[in-house]
Amino acid sequence: MSSRKIILGRMSSVDGASQETPVLRGPQPDARFSLLVEALKTNDLPGVLAQLARGLSVNHQEAAKGNRTPLIYAVKHDCLEVVDELLKRGARVGIADANGVTPLHMAAAGGHVPTVLLLLSQGASPDSTDAHSRTPLHYAARAANQDPTDRGVIGVVETLLKKGANRRKLDQEGRIPLHNAATAGSAKLIKVLVDKRSTETLNMKDNEGRTPLHCAVLGARSLEAVSVLLQLGCTIDARDAQGHTPMHLVAARPVNYVDDEFDGACLELLLSQGASVAAKDDEGYNALSLALRRTMWWGRPCTRDFVLHAVQLLVAKGSCIQDGFAMWRMVESFPSLVPVALNRSFCSNTSVRDSQHLRLDFDFGPLTVDARQLREIHRQSPLNPQSELPPPLLKDAEVAMLHYILWAGRKRLLRHPLCHTFLHLKWCKVRKYFLANVLFYLLFVLSLTAFLLSTENCAKDIKSSNISSNSRNTTNSTLNISDTRCLWVGIEAGLVGLSWWCLIIFSSVLTLREVVQLCQNPLLYICNIGNIFDATLVICVPQLLIGGFDMGQYASVTSCCLASWQQKVGAISIILAWVRLMLFTGQFPSCGVYIVMFSTVAKNVMKFLSMYIFLLVAFALGFHVLLRHKAIFDNPGISLVTSLVMMTGELDYESTFLESGISVLSIFILVVFIVLVFIILSNLLVGLAVSDMYAIRQRSEVLRLTRHVELMAQVEALFQSRFMPKSIQRCLLNNISLTGCQLKPSISVFPNRTVGFIDAMFLMLVKLVPSRKYLIKIFEIFVSGFIPPENEPSLPKELLSEAVNIALHEHEVDKRDRLLHLRALQSGVGWQHKSVHMQSSNATSQLAVFRRNSLSRPTSIAVPRNSWRWTFTSDADVEEDAAEHTHLVLQSQPSIRSSALGPSATLGRPVIPDSNARLDDLRAMIFNLQTTVEQLTATVNQQKSNRQN
Structure with a gap:
């Protein structure tokens, strides 16, 4: 794993420096200069003139103050009259201090428009640079950190641009003024700095490869600034030097800099505008993995709700679990989302179910565990409340993740087709x-x-x-x-x-x-x-x-x-x-369900008997006291066994209870025994065993898979025994390995491809003949047009059918989302919503709308999402039974239907029309099209008949 870290956080300025140039160490300042600075702080023009009258030069550079001149201090404290007087007395506007800061830099940093105009009129260069190659435009954009809505800063920028300031000037960090404005979160300043003739500045990258959109997301100051950049055409999936897109930066923001409100709304905005959830950084992580890494920081009171919200959004947009680390955090933190996220591990090349070319791909990446990688991530996680990783994940075994699922008490996850397929293929190896x-x-x-x-x-x-x-x-x-x-x-x-x-x-x-x-x-x-x-x-x-x-x-x-x-x-x-x-x-696999059903019923019967054993003991002791002269009731132990036998119907009534000397009380106790034990208890026991066989069968399937996982873990542990030579260990482990040395373990299956006699013979001979190439040539000689088949893994029909259904559904959803997103971009629906909203509210009210619409959510997280396919009604800390079921609620908002073809002032954020909400519109369009076709057909037929007549 690369040692590079993601450097994120709220940036107060471009380089973290204040407006003042650092003061150099040196001798004590001139007393006259100190008095002049004090006079400037109170805008005391006579006091300044008095110090100048004492012989202080207008262009005096005080070494103890970083070679700053009186003019620089006058501009800093916005003393316009003093600046005008100093310029009249011969002060030079281009003189700079030790760090290259000129009076114009200082005026731009303070947002002093009249002072900037005065300096420019006296010949100040609008593109003068300091020691870090920053121009006054850089300083003005950086000053917006203090107040992004400050009209003074915007006025300064507009004035400098009118005077010919270069908006594409790079500083030493490779940033243009637009980067600083994006970091400051000033949407108005961004609009001013963007070149209307070309969008090249929108996607210019600094030395770290970050665009202004990266900076706006990192600054975490204004959602409006992010919206403006997207509106103007900034590339939404641009990658920086570490491969991070803006969505990566939002998902992986460190806990010390988390802003739940901004991050949640920004993530929604990026996803609604088509940000890719499949993009990976240089270390191979997608946004979901980076968001799940934040769950390692739950030792501190921070972002549990936001992480749940972010994971829900990413999973709903199709983000997949790509490795064992993400799978571990999902199972531990959000088990109810795991089945839906695992559905993305199925992929098909077409949506035609009956096609002979249908290929089904299984990605087993979520089920593979790299123990060294997990330990490294665990070591890098700050303030981790866990002392160590779960023991099953530390083993170098292919079934380590499935073993961890059992260890975590999430056995029902084994029924997911991906886990089930992995177990079946592993069984074929073992x-x-x-x-x-x-x-x-x-x-x-x-x-x-x-x-x-x-x-x-x-x-x-x-x-x-x-x-x-x-x-x-x-x-x-x-x-x-x-x-x-x-x-x-x-x-x-x-x-x-x-x-x-x-x-x-x-x-x-x-x-x-x-x-x-x-x-x-x-x-x-x-x-x-x-x-x-x-x-x-x-x-x-x-x-x-x-x-x-x-x-x-x-x-x-x-x-x-x-x-x-x-x-x-x-x-x-x-x-x-x-x-x-x-x-x-x-x-x-074919017999395991019945054996597990037997053991399940046996456990239920034992629990049942342990509950009602007191009733049997009572009758056994009663029969022993009354009939101890009988051999079958000779002692309490034999009497108890006899009562159990009588419970099955072996009463032996004639020889035991109808002999002379048997009291009426014995007959009465026998009748009560028959009613309570033989009739009621026996039938209750039978009903318990067979009444709910479907539920028992379902549970038995889970237990069977559980035993399979235990068997695989036991076999791999046996092959890794220290009593076995290393060479034999490697040979055995490679023989039962399913994934091998693949970086992305996966298999492909063609469900509809049939294997004929020739293909079956070829596949059989391939296992015997060492050279596949010569065997193919032989078959090509005798069979015209022979295409050598591949030996595909065989899967049970029910499991394969379930996997095909999932893959086709995901394929259809992805295709529909792409079409809807493309249509939304072409029609400009989202931007119309955004323009209406921006004209009616400022950045503060925009964030409040996002907070009200999406971030004020109950514990159950059952909030409708206009722009998502799914809404999950689940919690992170539910019990096992509740966590095993994911409720997917299809949303269909009337407001979306009404706004699909035009702007709507009621929406608080730009959205892509929901695919399910579009169904009614599509059906109406089809109906209208059919009606039109019928009318045209009738018209054509009528015209033909008229011509013939």
């Missing part, structure tokens, strides 16, 4: 490794299943201590463990032995894998229930392999079986293994 992992786990489960099904259960507990005791009692001191042979009861040891060895191999690999994952990220490992199942299997399986051998007395023949404790461990192991295999299948 699935081969995932399938290998599933195949390995399937073999492990089958080995475990074969081993447990092939073994016999021991008749009694066989403790491992028997092995050691029998080994110590044997007389053969040379016994080796290799002498033992395991003969399974009833069968040969072939199948069982093979499954035993396979289980040893697979469990060892599983143990090694789990240890690596645990060391890589312990917290992520523990939070995954699948990893908990795997860790349990790693602990349980070795107990099945090494603990169940009864070696006998001589260790020559053994009878192997599973002890009772091994049977329990085996039951737990085989259940966990198959359930874990089911969870593996849930990672597949």
Whole structure:
């Protein structure tokens, strides 16, 4: 990142210097000169003459005062009579002080029109320059900083121009007087300084490459000055030496110089006049990224409302999220605007849906994260309240941004087509490794299943201590463990032995894998229930392999079986293994929704039972007290289990409740149990599970995408393990990389292009044949007119259809906005509004109108915008559910319709007619055109019939 900084701020003058020339250090001034200066301050002509009578020269240059003369001080204090007297006594009008400032410079800086006229009449040069090459015009324009509406300054400028002053004279900073006037925010002075014969001065750049429009925006003094410059034809997207347009300067103004009222109104004005939201500076940032950078300064009470307003306007005008930094700030600060901003990442080359040439471009720039760039931006942000960046963004992983979205609690953003497409394509890269992992786990489960099904259960507990005791009692001191042979009861040891060895191999690999994952990220490992199942299997399986051998007395023949404790461990192991295999299948896109739905319903049922468990406990204890002589109600625990079974309909009414000795109270409790538990509770539980399946399915889709992100993060973390050699790491990461080394990661898809048999054969052979060029030549020989197809990424039909709809909508909106903007410029509607408004109000009232119309907005930010396509009814600090939905309200203002073809005095700012507001006009025009065509057709037919007759 470049070390150049954006130098912004309110400038009090062109170079920051005051009107007075800096005083040089030296000896004490002449007493007579000091008394003369004091007399000039009070406009005391006799006192001045008295000092001159004491021998003080009229052209005396006081070294202690920067070689200034009495005439310079007289002009400075606007003592016209003294100036006239000094000139009559021989004072030279062209004499300058140590910095080259002449009396005319001083008079122009003070806005003293009579003094300027007097000096010019005595031969003062209107283009004299000081040590910084500034002319009196520069000084006069700079003086407007104090009061942009001062008639004296404007009069001085008009007088100098009449006397032939050069309005294109450059100072040492490369600025003309118009730059100073724009910085001062004086619209009237700008009109005077602009050359009516040529607009070249409007776009002249200083040494920093800034035009007068840049200076007007930087000065932040008058919206009217910006409007005048745009009206006169100043280039709205001119770039300075750092590539900043005026809109960049407004969006990125530092917090110390922010003026919410001016910046908000100026941003609206620039956008309404067609400023490009896609323009980037030399560092590659657009205006939206620069505006979002201001959110790093929220540790100070400053511009939260303005930033929200600016981001809304930029997104509404089509600005896109271009990198991971902007995406991070949008998700954290304005999550409700993220889906709309991401829509700009889709692009189509045509608006014809069924065209074979329709190309759909996906820009994955918002989902790519450069951790080093984020750390650099974070370091440069002053007074940042955050101590560190979010942990997921510091990882060098392609799914870092999606992982951060989960970490920030914005899971529903994963359903956006851009995020969904990125995950799908990433899955296509990772699935081969995932399938290998599933195949390995399937073999492990089958080995475990074969081993447990092939073994016999021991008749009694066989403790491992028997092995050691029998080994110590044997007389053969040379016994080796290799002498033992395991003969399974009833069968040969072939199948069982093979499954035993396979289980040893697979469990060892599983143990090694789990240890690596645990060391890589312990917290992520523990939070995954699948990893908990795997860790349990790693602990349980070795107990099945090494603990169940009864070696006998001589260790020559053994009878192997599973002890009772091994049977329990085996039951737990085989259940966990198959359930874990089911969870593996849930990672597949086609099956994941159903697995997630199962887990969602299971969680709901558990919550339901935990709420009503007291009701079941009450009936279980009641049945135990009354029917404890029955085996099924023998103790409270068994009675509770029986109540759960009875809840499913297994009442066993005849054998349990109709025997002799059963009291009426037992029958009554049973009836109450049937009503409350079996009828009400059971049906409520079923209704909870199946009544709202659509909502569960929608939520399951989000959870499925969440698990996909976790899987991708886990795979990339595993491939970056420190236990793996660097060369293997690079190879694996490049193999699963989706974006590679692209500066702007993107893909292109042709949705309507069909692949025939020849194309499919070519694409299949391309993967096998190393040389694509020779393969193309072979196909061209046998297939006439063969065009080699490209291997495009395949996307699900629903996802592709949704992406096409978004891209076509954005394409239509952009085309319509361009046409409306061009028509507005050609018809001059905006400038007519501006002229009417400027003639009826000054700069202060103009800013008040902007403040009333656009900046006095409620917390919900639901203010109608005449010049924008969208209005967002959202807040920056809404909860997750509210932030996940963006309300887009199409505005249709009657005032715009009435002003589309002519000026309107009711509008307070120049606007481009809203595209939706123009629909009625366009429909009326089409209707009138059809009517006219029908009338002409009828007339022509009638004339033909008359001729024939």
